[in-house]
Amino acid sequence: MSQPIISFNHITKKIADETILEDVSFDIEEGKFYTLLGPSGCGKTTILRAIAGFTDVDQGDILFGEKRINEVPANRRQVNTVFQDYALFPHMNVFDNVAFGLKIKKVAKDKIKETVYEALRLVQLAGYEMREISEMSGGQRQRVAIARAIVNKPKVLLLDEPLSALDLKLRTDMQYELRDLQKRLGITFIFVTHDQEEALAMSDQIFVMNQGKIMQKGTPVAIYDEPINHFVDDFVGESNIIDGTMIEDNLVEMVGERFTCVDGGMRVNEPVEVVIRPEDLKLTSVEQGKLSVSVDTQLFRGVHYEIITSDRQGNEWMVHSTKKAVEGSQVGLSFEPEDIHVMRFNETEKDFDSRLESYE
Numbered sequence: 001m002s003q004p005i006i007s008f009n010h011i012t013k014k015i016a017d018e019t020i021l022e023d024v025s026f027d028i029e030e031g032k033f034y035t036l037l038g039p040s041g042c043g044k045t046t047i048l049r050a051i052a053g054f055t056d057v058d059q060g061d062i063l064f065g066e067k068r069i070n071e072v073p074a075n076r077r078q079v080n081t082v083f084q085d086y087a088l089f090p091h092m093n094v095f096d097n098v099a100f101g102l103k104i105k106k107v108a109k110d111k112i113k114e115t116v117y118e119a120l121r122l123v124q125l126a127g128y129e130m131r132e133i134s135e136m137s138g139g140q141r142q143r144v145a146i147a148r149a150i151v152n153k154p155k156v157l158l159l160d161e162p163l164s165a166l167d168l169k170l171r172t173d174m175q176y177e178l179r180d181l182q183k184r185l186g187i188t189f190i191f192v193t194h195d196q197e198e199a200l201a202m203s204d205q206i207f208v209m210n211q212g213k214i215m216q217k218g219t220p221v222a223i224y225d226e227p228i229n230h231f232v233d234d235f236v237g238e239s240n241i242i243d244g245t246m247i248e249d250n251l252v253e254m255v256g257e258r259f260t261c262v263d264g265g266m267r268v269n270e271p272v273e274v275v276i277r278p279e280d281l282k283l284t285s286v287e288q289g290k291l292s293v294s295v296d297t298q299l300f301r302g303v304h305y306e307i308i309t310s311d312r313q314g315n316e317w318m319v320h321s322t323k324k325a326v327e328g329s330q331v332g333l334s335f336e337p338e339d340i341h342v343m344r345f346n347e348t349e350k351d352f353d354s355r356l357e358s359y360e
């Protein structure tokens with residue numbers, strides 16, 4: 001790995017008696033798209049504020065490159081923030097909003113004009129220079145806010161739920177545009193959302209957070225395929241989570257039967273949670289299935305049917321299938337060993353890493 005552009009080393013922050021961030025460590029590599037994903041109140045905005053210098057921390061080092069920046073004031077950090085409410089100046093037009101930071105820095109007039117026009121072109125707002133902010137739609141305001149942030153050519157752009165106020169269609173369009181912009185500019189993005197699909201669609205790396213801690217870091221595929229614990233799994237996607245027992249490496253028991261799997265590194269007969277994704281389950285005849293279930297209900301979801309089935313112990317199994325099932329019928333469920341994901345109860349990222357090392 002190349003030298004990270006930003007690092008958090010064991011950052012802890014408390015407000016009164018409450019721990020807001022607990023032993024948070026991560027490295028941000030230059031030029032990539034990072035997402036902080038987690039429920040409301042988990043500390044996402046606090047991390048952005050600590051990076052930007054709007055809040056201090058109680059313990060740990062914040063590094064920019066090799067330099068410790070804990071005491072560096074906000075205006076001397078090479079980052080820019082797009083706030084959730086955009087924080088545009090309502091009494092200024094689009095041009096003046098975007099030009100604001102450059103005017104303060106006393107950049108030459110010609111240069112300001114050139115830079116602002118270029119930024120507005122990048123966010124596809126060329127021609128809107130003289131519009132008032134009050135005459136812009138939500139999505140357009142959002143792009144003005146991004147243009148304002150990129151004219152300063154920050155090394156790192158922090159974006160705090162910038163899309164949350166937009167309707168679904170515009171939001172999806174902006175997801176593409178933001179991702180595209182990030183690639184073209186090569187700026188490091190740290191993006192905050194509590195929307196799992198948004199995080200999966202946009203990021204190079206996701207940090208899943210809960211209650212002031214980072215639960216898991218990884219690529220979207222890794223986090224989706226190998227969630228380390230129940231929280232991450234529940235938060236990142238729909239899943240079937242069933243109690244089981246790890247008999248030995250590569251052998252797990254659930255619903256009274258034993259199945260070959262690809263996980264290991266746990267104690268013999270350790271109680272575990274077994275996860276199988278709805279899209280990894282296939283409906284078969286009872287004879288061909290690994291589990292026998294009855295079809296309870298189904299809903300058409302546009303691309304697939306979401307079918308709720310239950311096994312003889314009463315566990316529910318959700319199946320995604322392009323074919324309709326017959327409600328009330330008895331069917332089989334088939335899956336492959338690699339579709340079975342075994343999770344320890346409340347395993348942390350550190351434990352997960354050392355278990356993988358011991359196992360590999």
Ligand SMILES: Nc1ncnc2c1ncn2[C@@H]1O[C@H](COP(=O)(O)OP(=O)(O)OP(=O)(O)O)[C@@H](O)[C@H]1O
Nearest residue numbers: 015018020038039040041042043044045046047194
């Ligand atoms: N100035 C403050 N005083 C007291 N508590 C605070 C302060 N700022 C944040 N907190 C608390 O810190 C925790 C984390 O807040 P933060 O704003 O980082 O959450 P978040 O993940 O951004 O949530 P959301 O998704 O709702 O924006 C919350 O419990 C919040 O109540």
Ligand SMILES: [Mg+2]
Nearest residue numbers: 044045046160
């Ligand atoms: Mg927030």
